Amino acid sequence: MRIRRRVIPLSRIIDAHIHLSERRDDALIRFAEMNNLQYTLEGLLESMKENGVGRGLLLSPPLKSGIALQNEKVIELCRKSGGVLSPVVTAEPSEREVKAAIKVAESNRKEVRAFKVRLGYVRASAVSPLFERLYDYAESEGLPVMFHTGDTVTSTGDLASSHPLSLDALANRREELTIILCHFGNPWFEDVAELIYKHPKVYADISGLTTGGGTYPDKFANWLARKISEAIYFAGGPEKVIFGTDYPITSYSDALDLVKRLDVDEGDREMILWRNAETVFGL
Numbered sequence: 001m002r003i004r005r006r007v008i009p010l011s012r013i014i015d016a017h018i019h020l021s022e023r024r025d026d027a028l029i030r031f032a033e034m035n036n037l038q039y040t041l042e043g044l045l046e047s048m049k050e051n052g053v054g055r056g057l058l059l060s061p062p063l064k065s066g067i068a069l070q071n072e073k074v075i076e077l078c079r080k081s082g083g084v085l086s087p088v089v090t091a092e093p094s095e096r097e098v099k100a101a102i103k104v105a106e107s108n109r110k111e112v113r114a115f116k117v118r119l120g121y122v123r124a125s126a127v128s129p130l131f132e133r134l135y136d137y138a139e140s141e142g143l144p145v146m147f148h149t150g151d152t153v154t155s156t157g158d159l160a161s162s163h164p165l166s167l168d169a170l171a172n173r174r175e176e177l178t179i180i181l182c183h184f185g186n187p188w189f190e191d192v193a194e195l196i197y198k199h200p201k202v203y204a205d206i207s208g209l210t211t212g213g214g215t216y217p218d219k220f221a222n223w224l225a226r227k228i229s230e231a232i233y234f235a236g237g238p239e240k241v242i243f244g245t246d247y248p249i250t251s252y253s254d255a256l257d258l259v260k261r262l263d264v265d266e267g268d269r270e271m272i273l274w275r276n277a278e279t280v281f282g283l
């Protein structure tokens with residue numbers, strides 16, 4: 001009789017926030033090095049597999065010049081991933097760029113799962129009239145818009161426009177738009193707790209909250225887990241909380257460790273790890 005090998009993990013976890021490029025001037029390479037990650041498509045897919053992550057959303061990384069990688073490149077990488085990665089189209093605040101982003105989404109309708117707006121890095125707030133066309137399109141197609149919120153990796157980021165509360169006005173005005181606050185508004189976790197509680201279509205991802213070690217890695221991870229757990233209690237459940245890494249900013253082991261530390265039921269952990277993302281992004 002042959003001995004059965006150990007059960008293969010289900011790979012149901014969804015990483016709703018991944019960055020990758022094949023460019024040398026990618027501004028996130030230093031995070032990959034810090035986290036000992038191989039910043040290639042192969043390395044990413046391997047890392048996902050090892051950690052039971054079956055699917056992911058790919059977002060444009062920033063280049064050293066400050067601009068975002070072209071959306072077409074993100075789509076190309078997704079195609080090469082064999083169905084594992086789905087693209088998120090980044091829209092920058094200009095009439096031309098918004099038009100181009102909508103065009104990319106239209107011509108890749110089956111693949112594109114969301115838009116991304118880089119608040120804090122671009123000179124525009126979420127309520128800038130420049131984004132109106134994007135929101136109209138996103139609403140009509142049922143595509144969520146992900147917003148960078150909270151801390152910026154560069155010291156020149158504009159926190160006034162990346163503060164999570166800046167999304168309240170948009171959510172009030174556009175009740176049909178699905179809004180995702182990336183990084184849980186770090187460090188404004190309580191503001192995000194209120195936003196996901198108040199607005200039926202506002203969600204938050206928990207990506208990119210830890211990077212490197214810091215002086216108190218264990219205490220910091222516990223602090224983060226407490227903040228997010230409390231936000232879940234305040235919001236009345238985990239339905240609005242979505243797992244993500246912000247790869248290569250946070251490694252899979254650190255991101256999954258954070259979910260493990262949350263003081264919630266196992267069923268709720270499953271919602272955070274994949275069920276909520278399946279619903280919100282139609283995966």
Ligand SMILES: [Zn+2]
Pocket residue numbers: 017019059208246
């Ligand atoms: Zn990111």
